[in-house]
Amino acid sequence: MKKLIACLNFLFVGMCLHAQEPVDYVDPFIGTTNFGTCNPGAVCPNGLMSVVPFNVMGSADNKYDKDARWWSTPYDYTNSYFTGLSHVNLSGVGCPELGSLLLMPTTGELDVDYHHYGSKYEKETASPGYYSLQLTKYNVKVEATSTLRTGLIRFTFPKGKSHILMNLGEGLTNESGAYLRRVNDREIEGMKLLGTFCYNPQAVFPIYFVMRINKAPQQTGYWKFQRKMNGIEAEWDQDNGKYKLYTQYDRDLAGDDIGAWFTFDTEDNEQIEVAVGVSFVSMENARQNLEVEQHGAGFDEIHASARKQWNDDLSRITVEGGTKAQKTVFYTALYHTLIHPNILQDVNGEYPAMETGETKTTKNNRYTVYSLWDTYRNLHQLMTLVYPERQIDMVRTMIDMYKEHGWLPKWELYGRETLTMEGDPSLPVIVDTWMKGLRDFDMETAYEAMRKSATLPGKDNLMRPDNDDYMSKGYVPLREQFDNSVSHALEYYIADYALYTLAKSLGKKADANLFYNRSMGYKHYYCKEFGTFRPILPDGTFYSPFDPLQGQNFEPSPGFHEGNSWNYTFYVPHDVKGLARLMGGQKKFVDKLQMVFDKGYYNPANEPDIAYPYLFSYFKGEEWRTQKTVRELLAKYFTPKPDGIPGNDDAGTMSAWAVFSMMGLYPDCPGVPEYTLTDPTFDRVTIRLNPEFYGKDQLVIEKKGNGSAEGYIQKIELGGKKTGYRIHHNDLVKAGTLTFYK
Amino acid sequence: MKKLIACLNFLFVGMCLHAQEPVDYVDPFIGTTNFGTCNPGAVCPNGLMSVVPFNVMGSADNKYDKDARWWSTPYDYTNSYFTGLSHVNLSGVGCPELGSLLLMPTTGELDVDYHHYGSKYEKETASPGYYSLQLTKYNVKVEATSTLRTGLIRFTFPKGKSHILMNLGEGLTNESGAYLRRVNDREIEGMKLLGTFCYNPQAVFPIYFVMRINKAPQQTGYWKFQRKMNGIEAEWDQDNGKYKLYTQYDRDLAGDDIGAWFTFDTEDNEQIEVAVGVSFVSMENARQNLEVEQHGAGFDEIHASARKQWNDDLSRITVEGGTKAQKTVFYTALYHTLIHPNILQDVNGEYPAMETGETKTTKNNRYTVYSLWDTYRNLHQLMTLVYPERQIDMVRTMIDMYKEHGWLPKWELYGRETLTMEGDPSLPVIVDTWMKGLRDFDMETAYEAMRKSATLPGKDNLMRPDNDDYMSKGYVPLREQFDNSVSHALEYYIADYALYTLAKSLGKKADANLFYNRSMGYKHYYCKEFGTFRPILPDGTFYSPFDPLQGQNFEPSPGFHEGNSWNYTFYVPHDVKGLARLMGGQKKFVDKLQMVFDKGYYNPANEPDIAYPYLFSYFKGEEWRTQKTVRELLAKYFTPKPDGIPGNDDAGTMSAWAVFSMMGLYPDCPGVPEYTLTDPTFDRVTIRLNPEFYGKDQLVIEKKGNGSAEGYIQKIELGGKKTGYRIHHNDLVKAGTLTFYK
Structure with a gap:
């Protein structure tokens, strides 16, 4: 009886409070088209496993096909042909990878060719830790949920002959090759090759x-596409040249x-559950992960647990005020920041x-999927503030990677350094974390690692292959047309500035001096004629002919990577005032930055310029421009719709921009433990701090006064004391309150 | 000093007696062209492992290419392009299978495409347990030897950059797919799929x-041929569409x-040895096989052991007299009968x-590769006489197969029933063995198994799918043009006759009566009009139009499998005299049989008619025809040359025909423990009998008198007592001497 009451109580609370829990605001369909490359699959916070609808192959009805263009997500909202659920996926990433172990239900005659067995669908729904659709071709309901390392899928079949297919031949990855073996009638185990991220x-x-x-x-078997034979033999x-069904080999x-099929005689509405455990170590570990995390629990229990994990995590931040749409945008963005890096270690x-x-064992969480050229800008700063226990494990992981491999990560993916994008982004992440007081990691080794990539000659330097030029000249000259030399150097300046601040705080004066001087080398690139950065040739002259707009829309541009000179010219976050002086003073700087926005030179869809809106606030009297610009960008590019992220979410970086911006603060200089402030979206934001790290258990950001939504901040108080538009992290968490008056 | 003398002594004996040991007469190149499908590779007697030169792919210079036609051997003597050593092969078999794990040495720039990396060769030599050649393209010497379950290969490299390649993508098998992993720098392990024997x-x-x-x-890596991509992605x-080298993934x-490569800086004449262990159970067992059988021994030691095993086995028969060529033919034929069936179990x-x-454990040897439609005719009879300890394990294995699978084998290949060819050939093998006094096996189960295939309705009968017709009509009517119905029935008659003799000896009168009557059903097929067997239609009338010659040269023929009516018409070995009566008496029978030889209707290259020459001797006064014909066939078709076997050796069956024929006796009716006698090739043949089975330890067959080589037998004595041209096995081994007077 007691159980029943508890149950009714749960139902009641569930119904009444349904729209009031943070988890309920999340719309996993946001960012699932317009190249957001997010997906609506089931995943747990920072979980290794995600179970994602795969709808990017097999049909001309799809607008986007994984093989027809550069394509990096298992799912697009506008597509319509479902070919299974993929297990372990990337979210918001711009290169094709993972998205394999495709699990598909079908009915009728067995067909293992995805060109045929895919289906249109309807009744698609998704919430954190849950995804569902109904296949119109088969009248099968598909539901997915997950634990950290396992997926659980529930198929509801109609009466008749039903099949479950596990396709190991296809996936988003461009690597192929798989191995499987039958454990018993109901269980298979295996291995699939992944990789060639960004065609590496x-x-x-x-x-x-x-x-x-x-x-x-009732029956099981395998399939394998048979290599095409030629001539007489083919007869x-x-x-030959077909999917061969293995009916008597197991x-x-x-x-x-290759793939495996399982055939059932199902009753109408019969539910069959499929559990999938994974590991990047071994099949044995995959099984252990499955047994420990699912321990025989059914779909509803696993789903409830996933939902609770999300609600617990999202509840670290409570927002009040704002529209429902804004809350949806906010919590979905926060959700997207909690997907990568994800854990890698087994139970x-x-x-x-x-x-x-090599198999190693860790006591802390071992993270993977470090898209650092993106996430060093703000995602790790968000982790440090709201989820510091995770951030410190992420840093420990980075240092362990150095111990194992000799290098801190650049773009690490499941234990491989893909060397995607450029710079030395681990440095600002580690320094930023340290400077914010999260120090329970091996800084001695970290310093050695950081100094190594900052000082090793180019030929031996995985992080800075052009370090010889950089160290000797103070900049990287353009030696090949599309060598991204300016972008490289701009990243090194930021990394070296971070290293300078750390060296200084550690009393390493010589290092501090060395790296500070290097970090100022950006000035080499400033070309007065154009008022922008401009590539420099090996002879020291500027590259000509030069067009600062070349490189828009991800076209190649000499010296600049994924952008043009305008997207990079203001990217000296560690010396904004120095850059302003170089440009002729505050007014010229502000006017030029405003022009970037006015003329549409600003690219909201990629990282180099995403801190631009905050730069106005470095100058007294210009802070309103930050507030106005951020508000406009949020309204225009971050919406509660499938196209509501301006481009690749970049492993949560775009979303982290939105989360910070909507809370009214932004860490615009990676490695420097400060925030620039702006008008928060919500009336009140409560961040549950981790007292183990910050002493206090909460931080409240609130708006006071009667100013309109369009109005600007009149005054800011930190812990009740007036403050300016840039505040130190330590002051913020110590104060516990940040109050904006409008 | 003692050691040196022993060594010198060995050398001396080796040199002096070199041509006198049986092993030295073996020429493994015999039967390696003319579709003999034997190979010159290194193998131990009845060994699982054989290491064979693979020269049937990759070059238009080869006359025979494995993919350009029906092709069933890894090696042809007339080809010239070597692409590696294949591990585990079939000898004398007519369907493509096995012949994989291709190990190749190269030098210079690494190239993993066999179209490029293959090489011409010279200085090819082979002897039992040893094979060698010199690659002209690379100046690399290749030597191979083997143990029962492992291969050992020695490469002698020139100075420079050298490579060892293990290709898992190609092979004689038409099945593909492989898995491998690195154990350490010097060791890999893996799995490869085999199968689709005879395109099953x-x-x-x-x-x-x-x-x-x-x-x-110095360096190692993998390769994998990359699936062809299309469109933009391919760029x-x-x-894409190439062999990808994996240089940083292990x-x-x-x-x-897929494959694996190993690169070395070699000195001039540097030798590198590669050991390969296999198992059909697991990688762990493959490793254990390697460790137990090679126990760190070097190439020369392993080679010496293999050679000794062969010499011990071949020495079971000593021949005196005859030419060197005849001894070469004889011992090479005996060598070929000791390759299959081969052991399957691990150490x-x-x-x-x-x-x-399912993994099972055996105490006796577990055999595999049962090409029973061939070997039931004579190879198992040879094993019974000379290697009875092996034959009894082969029978035990067959009964175990029944226990595991519910059926005795038909054409068993590494644990799979391929159902190649027809009939119920296990029955005569088991009965023949039993009737010859080898009885230490589970006859109760064997009888159950034999009775099952003889009596189960066709739809449930794996061995006799047309058993309904056979049981009800006494023959199998032609229901499809190429259903081989007559061939099927002729095999069933023989099997049922064997079962009759067994049932009778076991006192099972009803069974004896049933199976005897069935075995006489061959008479249905006799067509007086043509004087041959002729297919019968379901309505009981003979098939028309009928041409008893249709089916020559392996062309399809209604009712007959791999032959024409002439090749089958005399194939009633269990009732030769009854057949003669049916044909109108002894004279008509003998005249017709002689005509078969005179007109060239006899096919020496396939099994159905190979006992024909011995049938003359059933009739008094006609025995000279047997002697003449056998002598002529031996001289014409069995020669010490690469084309010295008339067709597929059929897992040793053709060779067993030669061995028996050259010794002067032949078991012309499988299941009936008798031999028909003929003029032996040699003056004296000494068979070392196994006293455990036969009491006596030798059997001497000798020729006496002054008759010319062309002359005929005048008198025969068994144990000093006159005997006729057909003798019982038990009498033979009891007598200990068989003397022919010419």
Whole structure:
């Protein structure tokens, strides 16, 4: 009786408070088209596993096909042909990878060719830790949920002959090759090759899996696409150039394009659950992950747990005021910042060491998917403020990577350094974390690692291959047309400035001096003629002919990576005032920056210029421009719609920009523990601080006064004391309140 | 000093007696062209492992290419382009299978495409347990030897950059797909799919291997042929449609077409040894096989052991007299009968159970590769006489297969029933063995198994799918043009006659009566009009139009499999005299049989008619025809040349025909423990009998008198007592001497 009451109570609370919990504001469909590359799949916070609808292959009805263009997400909202649920995926990333272990239900005659077995769908729904749709071709309901390292899928079949297919031949990854073997009638285990991220041919790694079905099938088997034979021989092999069905073989299978099928006689509305455990260490670990995390629980229990984990995490920030749409945007953005980096280690603590793949054991969480050229800008700063226990493990992980591989990460993916994008982004992340008081990590080794990439000659330097030029000249000259030399150097300046502040605080005066001087080298690139940065040739002269607009829309541009000179010219966050002086003073700086926005030179869809709106606030009297610009950008580019992220979410970086901006503060200089303030979206934001790190258990940001939404901040108080538009992290968390008066 | 003398003594004996040991007469190149499908590779008697030169792919210079026609051997003597050594092969078989794990040495720039890396060769030599050649392209010497379950390869490299390649993508098998992983710098392990024997798509099975090199390489890596991408995407993947080299990845690899490479800086004449262990159970067992059988021994030691095993086995028969060429033919034929069936179990006794692949453990040798439609005719009879300890394990294995799978084997291949060819050939093998006094096996189960296939309705009968017709009508009517119905029935008659003799000896009168009556059903097929067997239609009338010659040269023929009516009409070995009566008496029978030879209707290259020459001797006064014909066939078709076997050796069956024929006796009726006698090739043949089975330890067959080589036998004595031209096995081994007077 007590149980029943508790249950009714739960239902009641569930119904009444439904729209009031943070988790309910999340709309996982936001960012799932317009190249946001987010997906609506089921995932837990920072979970290794995500179970995502795969709808980017097999049909001309799809607008986007993974093989027809550069394509980096398993799902696009505007597509319509579902070919399974993919297990372990990237969110908001711009290169094709992962998105494999495709699990598909079908009915009727067995067909293992995804060109045929895919289906249109309806009744698509998603919430944190849950995804569902109804396949119109088969009248099968598909539901997915997950734990940290496992997926649980529930299919509701109609009466008749039903099949469950596990396709190991396809996926978003461009690497192929898989191995599987039958454990028993209801369980298979195997391995699939992943990798070639951003078409890097050597960044290859294996994923191991176990798949377990909660009902014994009537029949099972494998398939493998048979290589095309030629000539006479082709006539004898009935499966030549086709998907061969293995009906009488059930031992080990390997090949480029293989899969397993399970056939059932189902009753109407019969539900069958499929559990998938993964590991990047071994099949044994995949099984252990499955057994420990699902421990025989059913779909509803696992789903409730995933939802609770999300609500607990999202509840670290409570917002009041603002529209429902704004809350949806905010909590969905926060949700997107809690997907990567994700944990890598198995329940037993084992993980594949960086680059070697050697099995190692960790006590703290081992993270992976470090898209650092993106996330060093704001995502790690968000973690430091709101989820410091995670950020410190992320830093520990980075230092462990150095211990294993000799290098801090640049773009790490499941133990492989993909060397995507440029710079030395681990440095500002580690320094930023340290300077904000999170210090329980091996700084001695971290300093060694940072100094190594800052000082090693180019030929031996994985992070800074052009370090010889940089160290000797103070800049990187353009040696090849599209060598991104200016972008490289701008990143090194920021990294070196971070290293300077750290060296200074550690009393390493010589280092501090060295790195400070280097960090000011950006001035070499300033060209008075154009008022912008401009590539420099090896002979020291500027590159000609020069067009500061060349490089828009991700076109190639000499010296600049994924952008043009305008997207980079203000990117000296560590010396904004110095840059202003170089440009002729505050007014010229502000006017030029305003022009960037007015003329549409600002690219909201990529990282180099995303801190631009905050630069106005470095100058007294100009802070309103920050507030106005941020407000406009939020309204225009961050909406509660599938296209509501301006471009690749970049592993949560765009979303972190929105989260900070909507709370009224932004860490515009990575490595410098400060925030620039702006008009928050909400009346009141309460951040539950982790007292273990910050002493206090909450930080309240609130708006007071009667100013209109369009109005500007009149006064700011930190802990009741007036403050300016840039505040130190330590002051903020110590104060506990940040009050904006409008 | 003692050691040196022993060594010198060995050398001396080796030199002086070199041409006198049986092993020295073997020429492994015999039967390696003219579709003999034997090979010159290194193998131990009845060994699982054979290491064979693979020269049937990659070059238009080759006359025969494995993919350009029906092709079933890894090697042809007339080809010239070597692409590696294949591990585990079939000898004398007519369907493509096995012949994989291709190990190749190269030098210079690394190239993993076999179209490029293959080489011409010279200085090719082979002897039992040893094979060698010199690659002209690379100036690399290749030597191979083997143990029962492992291969050992020695490469002698020139100075410079040298490579060892293990290609898992190609092979004689038409199945593809492999998996490998690095154990350490010098060792890899993996699995490759084999199967689709005779293009049977479901007869698939895995082979596991470990490969260990005795020198650490400078560099190692993998390759995988990359699936062809289309459109824009193809431009981004630099390895699209090519062999991709994995230089920085060394964990698990899987795919259709993969391999591993090892690069060395070699000194001039530097030798590197590669050991390859295999298992059909697991990689762990492959490693254990390697460690137990090679126990760190070097090439010369392993080679000496292999040679000794062969000499011991071949020495079971000593021949005196005859030419060197005849001895070469004889011992090479005996060598070919000792290759299949080969052992399957690992050193720990484990093997994959029939059809299920479940790991089981055996105490006796577990055999595999049962090409029974061939070998039931004479090879098992040879084993029974000369190697009875092997024959009884072969029978035990067959009964175990029944216990595991529910059926005795028909054409068993590494645990899969391929159902190649027809009939119920296990029955005569088991009965023949039993009737010859080898009885230490589970006859109760064997009888159950034999009775099952003889009596189960066709729809449930794997061995006799047309058993309903056969049981009800006494023959199998032609229901489809090429259903081989007459061939099927002729095999059933023989099997049922064997079962009759067994039932009778066991006192099972009803069974004896049933099976005897069935075995006489061959008479239905006799067509007086043509004087031959002729297919019968379901309505009981003979098939028309009928041409008894249709089916020559392996062309399809209604009712007959791999032959025409003439090749089958005399194939009633259990009732030769009854057949003669049917044909109108002895004279008509003999005249017709003689005509078959005179007109060239006899096919020496396939099994159905190979006992024909012996049938003359059933009739008094006609025995000279047997002697003449056998002598002529031996001289014409069995020569010490690469084309010295008339067609597929059929897992040793053609060779067993030669061995028996050259010794002067032949078991012309499988299941009936008798031999028909003929003029032996040699003056004296001494068979070392196994006293455990036969009491006596030798059997001497000798020729006496002054008759010319062309002359005929005047008198025969068995144990000093006159005998006729057909003798019982038990009388033979009891007598201990068989003397021919010419």
